[in-house]
Amino acid sequence: MTDTANHQALHGAVVEVLEKMFFIDAGDEAGDAPVSDTALTDLGVFVQVAFHGDPPGVFHMSLARDVATRIAADFLGLDADSVTAEQVNDVAKELANMICGAVLSRLESRATLRLSTPDLVDGDAAVLPGTVCAVETGSGILTARIAMEKRECSPTAKSAS
Amino acid sequence: MAYRVLITDDSPAMRAFVRRVIELSGFELSHCFEAGDGEEALELLRREWVDAILTDINMPGVDGEEFLRRLAADEMLRSIPTIVISTDATENLISRLMSLGARGYVTKPFRPETLRSELERILGVPVD
Numbered sequence: 001m002t003d004t005a006n007h008q009a010l011h012g013a014v015v016e017v018l019e020k021m022f023f024i025d026a027g028d029e030a031g032d033a034p035v036s037d038t039a040l041t042d043l044g045v046f047v048q049v050a051f052h053g054d055p056p057g058v059f060h061m062s063l064a065r066d067v068a069t070r071i072a073a074d075f076l077g078l079d080a081d082s083v084t085a086e087q088v089n090d091v092a093k094e095l096a097n098m099i100c101g102a103v104l105s106r107l108e109s110r111a112t113l114r115l116s117t118p119d120l121v122d123g124d125a126a127v128l129p130g131t132v133c134a135v136e137t138g139s140g141i142l143t144a145r146i147a148m149e150k151r152e153c154s155p156t157a158k159s160a161s
Numbered sequence: 162m163a164y165r166v167l168i169t170d171d172s173p174a175m176r177a178f179v180r181r182v183i184e185l186s187g188f189e190l191s192h193c194f195e196a197g198d199g200e201e202a203l204e205l206l207r208r209e210w211v212d213a214i215l216t217d218i219n220m221p222g223v224d225g226e227e228f229l230r231r232l233a234a235d236e237m238l239r240s241i242p243t244i245v246i247s248t249d250a251t252e253n254l255i256s257r258l259m260s261l262g263a264r265g266y267v268t269k270p271f272r273p274e275t276l277r278s279e280l281e282r283i284l285g286v287p288v289d
Contacts, residue, residue: 016270017270019270020270020271020272021178021269021270021271072174075174075178076174076177076178076181077177077181087173087174090172090173090174091174093172094172094174094175094178097248097269098248098269098270100248101248101249101250101268101269102248102270105250105268113251114249115219115248115249117219
């Protein structure tokens with residue numbers, strides 16, 4: 001799987017999930033330089049979803065807490081002022097889970113994959129290798145990353161796919 | 162006619178969202194019950210009748226697959242139509258859950274109208 005294909009899948013999945021489930025029109029990418037996760041460490045929400053199968057890997061999503069709060073408010077149909085921290089974290093985990101599932105569907109690699117339960121992680125864990133996509137949500141930037149283990153391409157595996 | 166629906170999902174946010182999109186879609190809802198896993202849902206179903214169940218799959222405790230198995234084993238409950246809502250669109254999983262008795266499958270992300278049409282389909286609501 002090329003990095004370009006992964007990037008297109010990542011961007012398409014973020015846009016699809018935000019549009020269908022959060023009623024957010026988020027077509028634009030936020031440029032080549034995504035927001036630094038280090039800068040967000042104290043004020044950010046970071047979610048990680050591991051997936052197991054062929055190939056296994058890790059999906060990671062980060063966004064500033066105020067952006068996560070506004071997205072949670074959209075999802076729940078509430079005012080941003082009335083959304084609790086627990087609701088923000090809960091919605092962020094759902095968002096990451098849906099984006100990860102949508103990415104893997106686009107990469108047609110779901111046949112043997114299982115997603116783990118999304119976990120909130122420290123910002124430092126966000127510094128992962130892999131494909132990165134930063135999308136402008138209208139409230140701020142959402143950064144998504146996916147890292148998949150390299151597959152050995154044997155003739156047997158190729159003929160079976 | 163308005164319907165009584167049970168939403169089973171370990172995420173309170175997801176339960177609130179599903180309830181909201183059902184209401185936004187214009188589906189006629191008379192009562193919406195919520196449960197955090199299959200066990201809680203089964204306890205509720207012993208007290209309350211519902212017309213349809215919407216359930217997640219990946220839940221702690223009694224997960225969606227086991228919930229479907231227990232529904233199928235219960236003479237009183239097996240006739241309640243159930244829709245699975247999940248990010249997992251694996252064909253093997255979908256066919257396994259349908260064979261356990263699920264009547265519909267909605268993959269996240271979904272549009273409100275998709276959920277409404279699936280609810281109407283399994284309930285046999287006449288299309289306008």
